[in-house]
Amino acid sequence: MEKISGSQAIIRCLQEEGIKTIFGFPGGAVIDLFDALMDSDITNVLVRHEQGAVHAADGLARVTGEVGVALLTSGPGATNGVTAIATAYMDSIPLVILTGQVPTPLIGNDAFQEVDIVGITRPCTKHNYLVKDAKDLVSTLREAFHIARTGRPGPVLVDLPKDVVAKMVDFPEKKPIRMQNYQPTYEPHPGQIEKACKKILKAKNPVLYVGGGVILSNANEELTELARKLNMPVTMTLMGLGGFPGSDPLSMGMLGMHGSYTANMAVANSDLLIAVGARFDDRVTGRLDAFAPHATIIHIDIDPTSISKNVKVDIPIVADCKHALTAMNAWFNNSSDFNREQVAASHEPWLATIGEWTKKHPMGYLDEGDIIKPQYVIQKLDELTHGDAIITTEVGQNQMWAAQFYKFNKPRQWATSGGLGTMGYGLPAAIGAKMAFPEKTVIDVAGDGSIQMNIQELATAKQYKCPVKIAILNNNYLGMVRQWQELFYNKRYAGTVMEVTPDFVMLAQAYGAVGLRATKKSEVEAVIKEALATDNTVIMDFVIAREECVFPMVPAGKATTEMLLV
Amino acid sequence: MKHTISVLLQNKPGVLSRVTGLFSGRGFNIESLSVAETLEPSISCLTLVTRGDEAIIEQITKQLHKLIDVIKVTDISDSEYVEREMVLIRVKAEAQTRAEVLRVIDIFRGKVVDVSPKSYAVEVTGSASKVQAIIDILKPIGIQEIVRTGTIAMARASKK
Numbered sequence: 001m002e003k004i005s006g007s008q009a010i011i012r013c014l015q016e017e018g019i020k021t022i023f024g025f026p027g028g029a030v031i032d033l034f035d036a037l038m039d040s041d042i043t044n045v046l047v048r049h050e051q052g053a054v055h056a057a058d059g060l061a062r063v064t065g066e067v068g069v070a071l072l073t074s075g076p077g078a079t080n081g082v083t084a085i086a087t088a089y090m091d092s093i094p095l096v097i098l099t100g101q102v103p104t105p106l107i108g109n110d111a112f113q114e115v116d117i118v119g120i121t122r123p124c125t126k127h128n129y130l131v132k133d134a135k136d137l138v139s140t141l142r143e144a145f146h147i148a149r150t151g152r153p154g155p156v157l158v159d160l161p162k163d164v165v166a167k168m169v170d171f172p173e174k175k176p177i178r179m180q181n182y183q184p185t186y187e188p189h190p191g192q193i194e195k196a197c198k199k200i201l202k203a204k205n206p207v208l209y210v211g212g213g214v215i216l217s218n219a220n221e222e223l224t225e226l227a228r229k230l231n232m233p234v235t236m237t238l239m240g241l242g243g244f245p246g247s248d249p250l251s252m253g254m255l256g257m258h259g260s261y262t263a264n265m266a267v268a269n270s271d272l273l274i275a276v277g278a279r280f281d282d283r284v285t286g287r288l289d290a291f292a293p294h295a296t297i298i299h300i301d302i303d304p305t306s307i308s309k310n311v312k313v314d315i316p317i318v319a320d321c322k323h324a325l326t327a328m329n330a331w332f333n334n335s336s337d338f339n340r341e342q343v344a345a346s347h348e349p350w351l352a353t354i355g356e357w358t359k360k361h362p363m364g365y366l367d368e369g370d371i372i373k374p375q376y377v378i379q380k381l382d383e384l385t386h387g388d389a390i391i392t393t394e395v396g397q398n399q400m401w402a403a404q405f406y407k408f409n410k411p412r413q414w415a416t417s418g419g420l421g422t423m424g425y426g427l428p429a430a431i432g433a434k435m436a437f438p439e440k441t442v443i444d445v446a447g448d449g450s451i452q453m454n455i456q457e458l459a460t461a462k463q464y465k466c467p468v469k470i471a472i473l474n475n476n477y478l479g480m481v482r483q484w485q486e487l488f489y490n491k492r493y494a495g496t497v498m499e500v501t502p503d504f505v506m507l508a509q510a511y512g513a514v515g516l517r518a519t520k521k522s523e524v525e526a527v528i529k530e531a532l533a534t535d536n537t538v539i540m541d542f543v544i545a546r547e548e549c550v551f552p553m554v555p556a557g558k559a560t561t562e563m564l565l566v
Numbered sequence: 567m568k569h570t571i572s573v574l575l576q577n578k579p580g581v582l583s584r585v586t587g588l589f590s591g592r593g594f595n596i597e598s599l600s601v602a603e604t605l606e607p608s609i610s611c612l613t614l615v616t617r618g619d620e621a622i623i624e625q626i627t628k629q630l631h632k633l634i635d636v637i638k639v640t641d642i643s644d645s646e647y648v649e650r651e652m653v654l655i656r657v658k659a660e661a662q663t664r665a666e667v668l669r670v671i672d673i674f675r676g677k678v679v680d681v682s683p684k685s686y687a688v689e690v691t692g693s694a695s696k697v698q699a700i701i702d703i704l705k706p707i708g709i710q711e712i713v714r715t716g717t718i719a720m721a722r723a724s725k726k
């Protein structure tokens with residue numbers, strides 16, 4: 001067999017997996033790989049910070065459904081990536097992170113730029129590897145991609161000592177991967193499907209509670225079919241937005257801490273909760289004993305550990321969401337007990353109650369003359385992009401307003417750090433998304449605090465002609481924390497007032513990007529239009545009502561019915 | 567409730583730390599843990615004793631199973647099983663207590679494995695409670711050092 005270098009083999013593995021773009025930052029331990037990449041057809045995007053590389057790969061993965069790849073050097077390169085790896089892990093995003101490592105004879109000697117990155121990332125990767133022997137290189141990489149994208153997806157890190165990458169290796173043909181010890185369950189148990197479907201037929205007040213698993217398994221159509229077939233209302237988690245059309249009359253929007261009044265009331269009064277690819281996170285459930293207290297719970301998830309972890313489940317279904325929903329739809333289609341018109345009609349009183357809740361407390365905000373309300377900015381973004389943009393976010397109030405007021409009608413147009421809540425996620429993620437879909441409008445909805453965490457990636461956006469748009473909802477505060485201080489800490493704004501903030505318009509210009517500012521409501525539309533028409537990276541600096549809060553809000557540890565409202 | 571869980575895992579570097587990291591990271595407790603190669607050298611068997619209500623034990627077994635390097639997880643205490651632990655005890659054995667020590671060892675079917683003018687090293691095997699019992703009895707005489715292996719366990723074969 002013809003031998004090739006380890007670096008060549010790695011590149012061939014990437015090509016085999018269909019990888020066209022990776023994100024990286026070089027250093028001594030990965031010079032060989034960077035060198036080899038130069039001659040390949042893979043675009044190696046040079047970021048400005050390793051956290052940015054992994055977030056960008058993550059953004060690409062979320063909008064495409066493919067595995068994102070990042071390449072970091074050993075030591076500080078690898079540790080700089082850790083926050084972003086943990087971000088992907090918490091949201092089950094498929095990534096392969098390649099890190100350089102010192103040569104094998106030096107491992108364990110505190111060599112220059114040596115860290116035990118496999119040890120460090122063990123709790124925040126789905127799996128990780130140190131390749132000590134060049135003959136394992138190809139099989140390890142193939143396994144890494146397999147693990148990253150199958151089952152409940154997640155980041156997989158492969159640590160590559162410099163001498164291993166330099167060795168000559170065989171490149172055997174790829175065979176289907178079968179791992180004795182890793183066989184995720186895709187197919188649902190037919191008995192459980194039947195049990196669930198029969199239960200659904202008996203329910204008077206059912207609610208579909210949709211999480212990120214629906215997006216990850218591309219099950220939005222099956223879910224939509226089920227909801228419409230049975231005329232059942234749907235609520236989504238932060239990660240599940242787009243899993244069901246946000247403009248559909250059956251959509252109640254998001255649930256949980258900053259969810260809609262309607263969604264939280266519906267869950268609290270439901271007699272059947274059908275959780276699909278969701279994990280009963282504390283931001284969703286609030287006080288556990290008051291969460292869906294009257295409901296029988298059906299839970300579909302590919303990860304058995306998610307089931308009955310926080311909330312006791314009555315009918316567990318371990319399966320891929322798409323497979324399980326397909327089986328449920330088929331069951332209803334073939335069941336003589338199911339009369340579509342009759343079931344739909346039987347849910348009308350429930351939908352009417354839900355409609356009343358919405359009428360009583362719709363999602364909204366108080367308009368205050370010419371002051372810019374952040375919610376208005378998001379509504380305008382939605383309107384002017386026809387709800388069709390890819391939206392990434394930073395973390396904090398900006399993120400919640402984006403989630404509440406942009407109508408996500410399709411999956412994979414939304415990339416936000418849900419589980420970890422990582423400030424600094426949005427800009428690099430937007431770059432990753434834009435690299436994948438250059439023809440689409442990609443907007444990072446940002447806070448003035450978060451944007452500074454990875455602002456350096458403006459240079460990456462410029463270098464790769466990646467005209468992402470950044471909408472800063474500038475309250476000159478670490479707003480979400482300030483909101484908690486306003487509501488629960490007697491307005492003592494400890495550490496949340498940023499006395500020095502850069503002039504974002506000038507900052508954009510310094511990077512060769514365009515900076516625009518709106519200080520009045522009447523200027524918002526023109527700024528957005530100009531940004532969208534500009535073929536360059538643009539920062540829109542929206543100076544918003546400083547002390548606007550995100551409502552509804554369920555205070556931490558309270559029941560989800562105890563909402564603070566506008 | 568105490569549970570004895572048996573885990574088959576890949577015999578590779580770092581695998582044990584995945585298991586212990588899982589326990590510390592998720593706040594599960596480990597009372598004892600013992601691990602060694604199986605007949606198949608590429609696979610290790612790990613026995614761990616832990617405590618928790620049903621929901622916690624369910625999480626523990628599921629989380630263990632989720633680790634890629636874990637092949638099989640069995641909650642042995644779900645059915646009939648045998649468990650053994652071995653302890654080495656160095657106990658003070660001077661003129662006036664030597665006979666007493668030997669008598670205790672005999673009752674517990676232990677063995678003296680090392681002798682010095684002032685002490686015996688004793689080996690005892692049995693259930694964790696038997697091991698605890700001999701420790702409790704020898705304590706007043708004067709235990710100088712003990713080393714326990716932690717429990718290992720095996721499900722009983724079906725009687726059919």
Ligand SMILES: Cc1ncc(C[n+]2csc(CCOP(=O)(O)OP(=O)(O)O)c2C)c(N)n1
Nearest residue numbers: 396397398421423447448449450478479480
């Ligand atoms: C890396 C990181 N550090 C700290 C936090 C805690 N935190 C959550 S929201 C927030 C404020 C964010 O401020 P800004 O980006 O201005 O957004 P705003 O809430 O004002 O919209 C902070 C500090 C976090 N989520 N991530």
Ligand SMILES: [Mg+2]
Nearest residue numbers: 447448477479
């Ligand atoms: Mg702010």
